[in-house]
């Protein structure tokens with residue numbers, strides 16, 4: 001299955017401020033879209049709305065033509081999210097964090113262990129699988145979060161600053177993994193400050209103060 005994600009005239013307000021102001025965007029299966037803009041311009045907010053984590057104040061977000069429904073588990077399972085701050089369980093190992101995403105989709109035991117190991121290896125961090133997340137560096141944690149998002153082959157990948165803590169070599173590994181997700185048909189959205197990362201995407205949505213900037 002692959003996903004087409006469409007936001008139509010989405011407005012989103014936070015703390016009395018309009019963060020997204022009538023924003024429309026469509027991401028096709030197999031497409032990799034960069035979201036760029038200065039700090040505070042609304043990149044993370046857009047990803048939260050696109051991922052169904054935050055309901056828009058007006059407008060709609062559709063996955064394959066169906067509106068996102070808060071708490072719909074079947075719909076949730078179609079997303080792979082990499083959040084700013086990662087949201088890892090720090091008292092579990094890296095591998096266990098990745099396995100949890102599989103377990104939530106009914107994959108357990110040896111199969112989950114093998115898939116998690118493969119995902120960590122693809123991100124170049126096979127050797128940290130048995131370590132507690134709290135003992136890992138920021139860049140290692142970032143790649144664990146990406147492995148967790150990609151291991152389930154989601155239809156939609158939303159990655160918020162997925163290379164922020166990485167050196168160039170590790171950045172390339174992450175970009176390659178995101179490209180592979182798009183090549184197998186996922187709609188991929190990457191929020192980034194980094195022009196080099198945006199250049200690796202098919203196109204870029206540049207915005208400032210909730211509006212598309214030219």
Ligand SMILES: Nc1ncnc2c1ncn2[C@@H]1O[C@H](COP(=O)(O)OP(=O)(O)OP(=O)(O)O)[C@@H](O)[C@H]1O
Pocket residue numbers: 014015017019037038039040041042043044045046084
């Ligand atoms: N929980 C909140 N309460 C009030 N305002 C918020 C909240 N979360 C975000 N905002 C505001 O929404 C705006 C957009 O924030 P957002 O995190 O989406 O920006 P961003 O482009 O991701 O920034 P960064 O590059 O620093 O990650 C900011 O002005 C921020 O102050």
Ligand SMILES: [Mg+2]
Pocket residue numbers: 043044045084160
């Ligand atoms: Mg952000």
